[in-house]
Amino acid sequence: MIEVVDVALLVLLAVTGVAIIRMRNLFGAVMLAGIYSLLSAGLFVVMDAVDVAFTEAAVGAGISTVLMLGTLALVGHEERTPQHRPVLPLFVVLVTGGILVYGTFDIPPFGDPDNPIHHHVADHYLEESEHEIHIPNVVTSVLASYRGYDTMGETAVIFTAMVGVLLLLARGPLPRRVLHEGRWITVRPGTTREELEAELEEETAGAPPDEAADGSGREGARG
Amino acid sequence: MDDHLILRVGAKILIPFILIFALYVQFHGDYGPGGGFQAGVIFAAGFVLYALVFGLGPTKRVLPPKVAYVCGALGVVIFAGVGFATVALGGNYLDYDVLAHEPAEGQHLGILGVELGVLVTVFGVMVALFYAFAARRRIDS
Numbered sequence: 299m300i301e302v303v304d305v306a307l308l309v310l311l312a313v314t315g316v317a318i319i320r321m322r323n324l325f326g327a328v329m330l331a332g333i334y335s336l337l338s339a340g341l342f343v344v345m346d347a348v349d350v351a352f353t354e355a356a357v358g359a360g361i362s363t364v365l366m367l368g369t370l371a372l373v374g375h376e377e378r379t380p381q382h383r384p385v386l387p388l389f390v391v392l393v394t395g396g397i398l399v400y401g402t403f404d405i406p407p408f409g410d411p412d413n414p415i416h417h418h419v420a421d422h423y424l425e426e427s428e429h430e431i432h433i434p435n436v437v438t439s440v441l442a443s444y445r446g447y448d449t450m451g452e453t454a455v456i457f458t459a460m461v462g463v464l465l466l467l468a469r470g471p472l473p474r475r476v477l478h479e480g481r482w483i484t485v486r487p488g489t490t491r492e493e494l495e496a497e498l499e500e501e502t503a504g505a506p507p508d509e510a511a512d513g514s515g516r517e518g519a520r521g
Numbered sequence: 522m523d524d525h526l527i528l529r530v531g532a533k534i535l536i537p538f539i540l541i542f543a544l545y546v547q548f549h550g551d552y553g554p555g556g557g558f559q560a561g562v563i564f565a566a567g568f569v570l571y572a573l574v575f576g577l578g579p580t581k582r583v584l585p586p587k588v589a590y591v592c593g594a595l596g597v598v599i600f601a602g603v604g605f606a607t608v609a610l611g612g613n614y615l616d617y618d619v620l621a622h623e624p625a626e627g628q629h630l631g632i633l634g635v636e637l638g639v640l641v642t643v644f645g646v647m648v649a650l651f652y653a654f655a656a657r658r659r660i661d662s
Contacts, residue, residue, distance in 0.1 A: 348554035352546075356562040361647055364569055368654035432625040433551040433632065441556060442632040446615035449635065450600050453642050460593045460646040467653040 300344065307341045325367075325375045332363040349437045419444075525574070532574040539567040547640055551629075557636040561643025569651050577655055586652050592645025600638030603631055 314334045321327045335358030342351035406413040423440055431439040441449050474485045478498065485494060547560035572580040604615045612619035617631025 349556070349559075352554050352559045353562075356559050356566070360566050361562055361569070361651070364573070365650060365654050368651070368657075371655075372657050430624075431628045431632075433629070435551055435553060437554070438550050438556055438632065438636075442635050443617060443628060446604075446631075446635060449639065450597075450604070450615070453597050453600050453639050456646050457593050457597050457642055460590070460649050463650055463653050464590070467657060 303344055304341075307337055307344065311337050311341070322377045322379070323375060324370055324373075324377055327377075328363060328366040328370060331366065332359045335359040335362070528574050532570055536567050536571055539570065540564060543567065547636065550636060551632065557639025558643055560636075561640045562647055564640070564644045565647035565651070568648055572651065572655065577652070581652070584648060586649065589645045589648040589652065592641050593649055594642075594645075596638040596640065596642025596645065598638075599641060600635050603634040603638065606634075607631070 311334065314330050314337060318327050318330045318334065321330065335354055339351040339355040339359065342348070342354060406415075423436055423444060427436050427439040427444075428434070431443050433439055474487070475482050476485055483498075489497075543560045543564035543566075546555035546563060547557060550556035550560070568580060568584055571583070603617075607616050607619055608614055610619040615631070615635075617627045618624035620627035620630045
């Protein structure tokens, strides 16, 4: 029975993958990518990796899709037809894929309980974590206690990702300070030289003090 | 989205359940699937849903971007702080046994602490990323 579920999920994964490649409408491609994540989550559940499935469903199918949609709002919904012929990319993909498949000949058989990965530290975790950590979910024991350093590193990585995105996206161009006729003034981004000169002209032409104060206040709010 | 009555009412009903579910995932992580990472994402998803239906402005009034940025950093501080607490109590870094009289109690406390740190960071970062993407305008048109 479980084989039927496996085959169905894998076939749907492959179909979704091919559909994403062939689709020129980016909106549809993003939606299919979300479905791809959800199918992978189903596959992880079948493999009893429910914690991973949970993360895949929440991050892959949920938040990533929303972020991709946010990006589509900026770049448009249609993919342009590529100008070049895809011979070189196809060659690179085939060679890389071939090397990877060749590499799989050396890995231990799938799902074999005697594989080395299952006997390095896994035995200790599975048998002793109940007495050492006293919580039933071994995944949480490994993640938060045995491998606490790794998880702290992961948390720091997520924080770093935020810093990177904010540096690149969040602020936009900052106002600049420039030296003008012996004093420092703040220039809003996007102001052309003519606009700036006109503004300074207005300021020095002796506008009524109330109005000038008003104007600078608005500028401050905009900057 | 002013005229999407069903969406607005539906989202309003769903959001509290999403947030409660995130907390369930967080505090049930010791016994079932889940933990700080998943809970943080789900908690952030509640705010993302609010922003999608009611707009970015109202969401930023509920949760200013600065709060999200501070959360993103605060979680790492909480996580590292648990480590320093264990050192101060005479153990190794992130060795939770020393946090309480019983090692088992200490492990419970320590895991609760670091999972809280993970939750806060993931929540803050997810919301901050969403704000960063959603607040951009098209440049070319």
